[in-house]
Amino acid sequence: MAVTAVMLSPPGAAAVALSAPEPLRVDGVTATQISFHWSQNASGSVGVLRARVYQDGALATTTRLQRYTASGLVPGATYSFHVVAADDAGNTSPPSRTITITTRGPGVVPPGPANLRATEVASARVGLAFDQPDDSWDVGRYEVLDGGTVVASIPAGSFNGVPTINLALRGLSAQSSHAYTARAVRGAIGVSPSSNTLTLSTPARTDLVAPSAPTGLVAAMDRYACFSVVLTWTPSGDDADPPSAIDYEILVNGAHESWVRGAGTHTIGMVPVGNNTIEVRAVDSSGNASAAATATFPRPPDCTDDA
Numbered sequence: 001m002a003v004t005a006v007m008l009s010p011p012g013a014a015a016v017a018l019s020a021p022e023p024l025r026v027d028g029v030t031a032t033q034i035s036f037h038w039s040q041n042a043s044g045s046v047g048v049l050r051a052r053v054y055q056d057g058a059l060a061t062t063t064r065l066q067r068y069t070a071s072g073l074v075p076g077a078t079y080s081f082h083v084v085a086a087d088d089a090g091n092t093s094p095p096s097r098t099i100t101i102t103t104r105g106p107g108v109v110p111p112g113p114a115n116l117r118a119t120e121v122a123s124a125r126v127g128l129a130f131d132q133p134d135d136s137w138d139v140g141r142y143e144v145l146d147g148g149t150v151v152a153s154i155p156a157g158s159f160n161g162v163p164t165i166n167l168a169l170r171g172l173s174a175q176s177s178h179a180y181t182a183r184a185v186r187g188a189i190g191v192s193p194s195s196n197t198l199t200l201s202t203p204a205r206t207d208l209v210a211p212s213a214p215t216g217l218v219a220a221m222d223r224y225a226c227f228s229v230v231l232t233w234t235p236s237g238d239d240a241d242p243p244s245a246i247d248y249e250i251l252v253n254g255a256h257e258s259w260v261r262g263a264g265t266h267t268i269g270m271v272p273v274g275n276n277t278i279e280v281r282a283v284d285s286s287g288n289a290s291a292a293a294t295a296t297f298p299r300p301p302d303c304t305d306d307a
Contacts, residue, residue: 018085018086020084024099026135027067037067068083081099122202178200219296
């Protein structure tokens with residue numbers, strides 16, 4: 001007779017709260033297969049940690065791997081998946097986020113972003129958010145349009161597995177009207193259907209006072225790359241916006257490099273060889289800009305791009 005060893009919790013031991021497998025990331029979708037993977041924190045688990053993969057609510061497999069491919073699927077059909085972690089002591093995690101995927105096939109148009117909504121409406125900027133489609137694996141970028149004009153292009157790669165994308169549109173005019181939509185651009189397929197249309201108007205500008213200028217700007221070489229610059233500064237204050245709502249514009253040699261919201265630090269990925277002038281200025285939600293803090297960063301001639 002075969003004997004199976006099972007690891008049991010000590011008598012009276014409390015159940016362990018395992019972490020949910022997150023995030024689920026889709027790796028590929030064909031007419032008959034859907035592949036995805038996930039991350040799992042094994043902290044607190046007893047014995048071997050396994051994943052229970054559910055397809056349309058039914059257990060499809062139990063695996064020690066952190067990836068799964070559903071095969072033999074119907075072209076153009078929609079399937080849902082979620083994952084639960086379980087260990088040898090019988091502890092289980094909460095379920096992961098459920099992903100819903102439609103297999104490819106003739107006439108199937110992969111979905112675009114959905115639920116476009118406003119997270120902030122100020123006189124000079126708006127905050128927007130939208131939900132990514134679960135099968136965003138082949139999305140190259142998202143575009144946000146105001147009417148028929150593209151006003152933002154967002155590379156999708158850094159948001160793999162993130163359900164919601166947030167962005168800010170700056171430099172708007174007070175009391176201006178806008179009709180925003182979002183769409184996905186997939187390399188082999190092209191432009192997706194557009195999201196819902198979000199119509200809004202910016203309020204009148206009542207704040208005319210600029211934030212205080214950032215102080216104590218320091219530009220230091222990144223410890224891992226001689227061509228990267230770590231910036232730190234003392235954050236600004238404003239008469240109307242809290243510190244967490246103040247934007248900082250980063251400029252390198254007079255050219256815009258990036259925006260940072262409510263922080264006193266930023267890393268510039270790469271600067272050219274030679275002396276680089278770096279500026280940081282504070283901008284509030286009404287578009288008032290402070291004087292810039294300035295620092296110089298000398299990238300040495302022997303610092304190569306792969307150093």
